[in-house]
Amino acid sequence: MGYVMKVIDAILLLFFILKAIGGPVYDVLICIPKQYHPKFLVHFSCWYIGEVGDYLVVDKPYFIVGLAWMELLLMTPFSIINVFGILSNKSWFKTTCLIHGVFLITSMVAIISDLMNSGKASDKLVHMYYTFMGLCILVAFKGGLLSFYCVANKSPLAMAANKKGA
Secondary structure, three states, X not given: OHHHHHHHHHHHHHHHHHHHHHHHHHHHHHHOOHHHOOHHHHHHHHHHHHHHOOHHHHHOOHHHHHHHHHHHHXXXXXXXXXXXXXXXXXXXXXXXXXXXXXXXXXXXXXXXXXXXXXXXXXXXXXXXXXXXXHHHHXXXXXXXXXXXXXXXXXXXXXXXXXXXXX
């Protein structure tokens, strides 16, 4: 179980680093009007839309704008905090993972249901969002179920020793 946890932590570290950097870029594309974007962001936006066909960035439905603002203001700091938490092995890391993962899963359900029902989504876009959904589930899994698993598998003697030491 220890090796699997190390692999999951490495995947999550990469995910949180990419999310702390790329998340705000994606959110700015949605939240801020295009005339205020710097040139490099306009070029990136054109490339991204052409490559992936992300109609959500082009059409900017109201629900995606709201989710992008929530992501930018609340979840970007969580990504930075989670990078610190995973690198320094903080005890609160599992709690922030659970909060972050549940938010992301909730957002992704709304986005994926729009992708499936709009008829506008390319296969590449659907694949990208499903991959991201898998990572979101892994984040929540790390925060919730793995914490429960570790506590449930402790022997009564080990739990008593922890109480005596505290």
